Amino acid sequence: MPASDPATGEGADPTGDYGAPRRLWRTLDRHRPPGVEAVTTGWRSPLRGPWLTSVYGLALLVTLPLVIVTGLLDYAAYSPQFGQAFPFDVGWLRLPHFDWPTRPAWLFQLTQGLHVGLGIVIVPVVLGKLWSVIPKLFDWPPARSVAQVLERLSLLLLVGGILFQIATGLLNIQYAYVFGFDFYTAHYFGAWVFTAALVAHVVLKLPRMVTALRSRPAGAELRTGRAETRPEPPDPDGLVPARPDPPTVSRRGAIALVGGGSLLLAALTVGQSVDGPLRRMAWLLPRGQDPGEGPNGFQINRSAAAAGIRPADTGSGWRLTLRGGGRTTTLDRPGLLAMAQHTARLPIACVEGWSTTQTWTGVRLRDLAALAGVPDPVAAHVESLERNGLFRRATLQANQVLDPDSLLALRVNGADLSLDHGSPARIIVPALPGVHCTKWVASIDFRTDA
Amino acid sequence: MREALARLRATYGAGPRHLLVLLLCFVVTGWVALRVAGEATAGRMLLWFIGAVVLHDLLLFPVYALVDRVLRAAVGVPARPAAPDPRPSHARRVPVRLALLNHVRLPALGAGLLFLVYLPGVLGWGADTYRAATARERIPFLGRWLAVTGILFLISAVVFLLRWLRRRAVQRRPGPPG
Numbered sequence: 001m002p003a004s005d006p007a008t009g010e011g012a013d014p015t016g017d018y019g020a021p022r023r024l025w026r027t028l029d030r031h032r033p034p035g036v037e038a039v040t041t042g043w044r045s046p047l048r049g050p051w052l053t054s055v056y057g058l059a060l061l062v063t064l065p066l067v068i069v070t071g072l073l074d075y076a077a078y079s080p081q082f083g084q085a086f087p088f089d090v091g092w093l094r095l096p097h098f099d100w101p102t103r104p105a106w107l108f109q110l111t112q113g114l115h116v117g118l119g120i121v122i123v124p125v126v127l128g129k130l131w132s133v134i135p136k137l138f139d140w141p142p143a144r145s146v147a148q149v150l151e152r153l154s155l156l157l158l159v160g161g162i163l164f165q166i167a168t169g170l171l172n173i174q175y176a177y178v179f180g181f182d183f184y185t186a187h188y189f190g191a192w193v194f195t196a197a198l199v200a201h202v203v204l205k206l207p208r209m210v211t212a213l214r215s216r217p218a219g220a221e222l223r224t225g226r227a228e229t230r231p232e233p234p235d236p237d238g239l240v241p242a243r244p245d246p247p248t249v250s251r252r253g254a255i256a257l258v259g260g261g262s263l264l265l266a267a268l269t270v271g272q273s274v275d276g277p278l279r280r281m282a283w284l285l286p287r288g289q290d291p292g293e294g295p296n297g298f299q300i301n302r303s304a305a306a307a308g309i310r311p312a313d314t315g316s317g318w319r320l321t322l323r324g325g326g327r328t329t330t331l332d333r334p335g336l337l338a339m340a341q342h343t344a345r346l347p348i349a350c351v352e353g354w355s356t357t358q359t360w361t362g363v364r365l366r367d368l369a370a371l372a373g374v375p376d377p378v379a380a381h382v383e384s385l386e387r388n389g390l391f392r393r394a395t396l397q398a399n400q401v402l403d404p405d406s407l408l409a410l411r412v413n414g415a416d417l418s419l420d421h422g423s424p425a426r427i428i429v430p431a432l433p434g435v436h437c438t439k440w441v442a443s444i445d446f447r448t449d450a
Numbered sequence: 451m452r453e454a455l456a457r458l459r460a461t462y463g464a465g466p467r468h469l470l471v472l473l474l475c476f477v478v479t480g481w482v483a484l485r486v487a488g489e490a491t492a493g494r495m496l497l498w499f500i501g502a503v504v505l506h507d508l509l510l511f512p513v514y515a516l517v518d519r520v521l522r523a524a525v526g527v528p529a530r531p532a533a534p535d536p537r538p539s540h541a542r543r544v545p546v547r548l549a550l551l552n553h554v555r556l557p558a559l560g561a562g563l564l565f566l567v568y569l570p571g572v573l574g575w576g577a578d579t580y581r582a583a584t585a586r587e588r589i590p591f592l593g594r595w596l597a598v599t600g601i602l603f604l605i606s607a608v609v610f611l612l613r614w615l616r617r618r619a620v621q622r623r624p625g626p627p628g
Contacts, residue, residue: 019463093478150472164499196475200471305582
């Protein structure tokens with residue numbers, strides 16, 4: 001493929017003339033540091049080349065937008081219009097404001113399950129892609145023009161971005177906050193740095209990917225065994241090694257290896273989103289572990305002990321305070337149980353990707369709104385007995401208050417809520433992020449103005 | 451116009467779209483950097499961002515590449531054979547050593563991948579946050595990871611053995627009458 005081929009797009013020409021200042025690039029080119037020769041001729045894999053890189057690239061081009069979009073949707077699910085999504089102030093780096101829907105009830109379960117699940121499953125593809133292009137890192141001269149310097153800088157953002165997102169995400173879902181900074185801030189802004197670099201990379205490299213994929217028909221390549229596998233012809237990017245070894249696996253094998261790794265991770269991850277015996281398949285994840293027996297035997301997100309809830313706060317002295325239109329109403333637990341009870345089977349899904357579906361019983365939020373004298377609220381502000389923590393309060397949108405399945409739940413699976421599940425009462429709303437389904441509810445403020 | 455474009459190409463080294471798209475990328479990054487710079491932990495974030503690249507490119511990659519070369523030498527798969535095999539491909543016997551190499555590589559890569567991805571659980575990191583979130587004690591999954599690793603190697607070994615037996619059976623069968 002000639003370097004001037006229009007099909008290569010406008011990528012900085014890796015082999016052509018120097019840009020300005022020419023003397024600098026020429027001098028750099030001539031002064032090769034010791035060892036560069038050994039490294040550049042030392043690459044041995046006959047599989048490295050534009051075709052294999054493009055196959056891995058295509059897999060990421062299909063999956064990464066899904067991970068990015070579901071990530072942004074998860075931010076939107078926290079109703080950032082109420083200032084309760086983290087990070088707090090993101091300027092214009094977010095989706096336009098919209099009311100997060102309550103239907104389908106599994107919406108957040110799906111978006112967040114996809115975000116975390118796909119994020120894990122693409123790890124082998126990312127590693128395979130990086131393996132396929134690693135010779136580029138040791139190119140000499142590192143650049144021949146300002147264009148190449150800028151492009152390499154954007155690649156640092158691209159590679160740093162994806163590795164940073166994977167590392168912080170994996171540590172977060174496994175409760176290892178070893179990084180010492182705020183996860184939300186880092187993961188959200190890291191995503192934007194990565195996305196910007198990804199867009200630039202795709203714009204510059206898409207034509208090259210298409211050319212490379214067309215250069216070897218996929219069907220024929222997937223039928224080629226190891227013995228017949230030959231190196232690709234030399235490419236302008238220098239991915240194909242100068243002195244390749246004989247192959248030890250076919251390209252088909254290399255693709256199967258990465259795909260197999262993804263399948264292995266999928267098998268060990270999907271369990272955290274399903275109930276029943278399959279859950280135990282998430283054998284190496286926190287949410288695949290046995291949550292105990294009985295009606296309250298399902299995963300929690302914050303223990304009563306960690307939330308500082310004392311038994312005295314939740315005993316017979318507990319009162320629910322409803323506010324609305326300048327009025328205050330207080331209810332005790334028998335009072336709530338005397339109201340019309342509604343039962344709904346709803347998933348509760350965590351931003352960490354795990355979810356579980358249970359049968360909840362309690363008073364409809366819209367009944368409580370009517371009782372408080374605000375039958376048509378624009379929002380409801382729920383506060384917990386918790387004394388600290390980011391999620392001791394949450395504001396619900398109008399649609400989330402008025403949905404017929406939105407409950408102040410008192411019971412689950414036919415039994416009273418346990419203390420760890422939010423006894424004496426907790427919020428459960430279809431498609432609402434788990435941490436906004438406030439536990440140990442102390443008060444609800446139904447608002448008529450935003 | 452055409453002359454200006456040619457001059458851009460000669461000095462900058464690429465076309466206007468290249469410049470535009472990269473500038474856009476840096477504008478977003480710059481904006482994020484300004485926003486995050488106010489955080490007390492901004493330095494740590496930068497360290498992790500750059501550190502992730504350095505760890506992958508200059509530690510993880512060299513280590514697994516080196517391990518693979520050592521493994522190849524140990525199994526006895528020469529990097530460059532003295533002379534190419536002149537026999538047609540269908541008559542060429544897949545060297546047993548090469549199959550052995552791949553049957554070690556595959557479970558080793560699988561185990562390595564699981565170790566990387568589930569690292570905090572395997573080593574039992576974050577016991578306090580785990581307890582606060584789940585109301586249970588964190589038990590390190592090291593034993594489980596070792597068990598999965600063992601299963602991967604076992605499956606690979608069984609498949610290798612079956613292939614080897616089948617190949618031997620095929621070789622011992624008398625050829626078609628000629």
